[in-house]
Amino acid sequence: MESRIIAIKTTALFLAGCILLASCSSKTLIQSNPSGAKVYLNGEAVGTTPYTHEDTKIVGSTTTVKLEKEGYETFNTSFSRNEKTDVGAIIGGVFVLFPFLWTMKYKPERTYDLVKTTTIDKVAAVAVEKPSTVDSKTKADKLRELKKLLEEKLITQEEYDLEKKKVLAEL
Known part of the structure; x- marks a missing residue:
């Protein structure tokens, strides 16, 4: 037993x-x-x-x-x-x-x-000039920031999609 x-x-x-x-x-x-x-x-x-x-x-x-x-x-x-x-x-x-x-x-x-590298991004990386007072972030930078916020669950998928469309629509 x-x-x-x-x-x-x-x-x-x-x-x-x-x-x-x-x-x-x-x-x-x-x-x-x-x-x-x-x-x-x-x-x-x-x-x-x-x-x-x-x-x-x-x-x-x-x-x-x-x-x-x-x-x-x-x-x-x-x-x-x-x-x-x-x-x-x-x-x-x-x-x-x-x-x-x-x-x-x-x-x-x-x-x-x-994010695809664009010709403008390549030229901007080579050019050395003073930062302008206008928003100097590229679309790629903005999209990276949005993706990071989504991964850290600070924004929802819907918020991410909406903001991504806005960034991509900017001229």
Whole structure:
């Protein structure tokens, strides 16, 4: 009888450990619009979009992302491992009494819209002149700011779409 209880406890402990260890890893699919952009994570070239990133970093770890594609503006952003709760890691941590360092995961996928480089943007980058008193932000800058606000959930998708149309309609 007692050996049966020990066997059940050992099995439960083993299963909880398996759940915990399986939950240490998290992955996210990095996509770009258009696809085929070079992906740099923390300054290191890792491939092209679509790219699946997987790691075992702990909660709160941040990864910087840079996307580059010929004819498009370089896109810089970052993501942290605090976007989605990992129930398996929490359950495993309760049974194994292990620190809860992997209780959060990445979102399963993320898509970034690249902005085409225009002739005007190229000329503006080469020209060195005093900033004018008129709004000196390019459409690309405004669109990047809007996208960042959307990603940080400071504006809704509807607000983003409306503002994007306004920016694109500007002369």
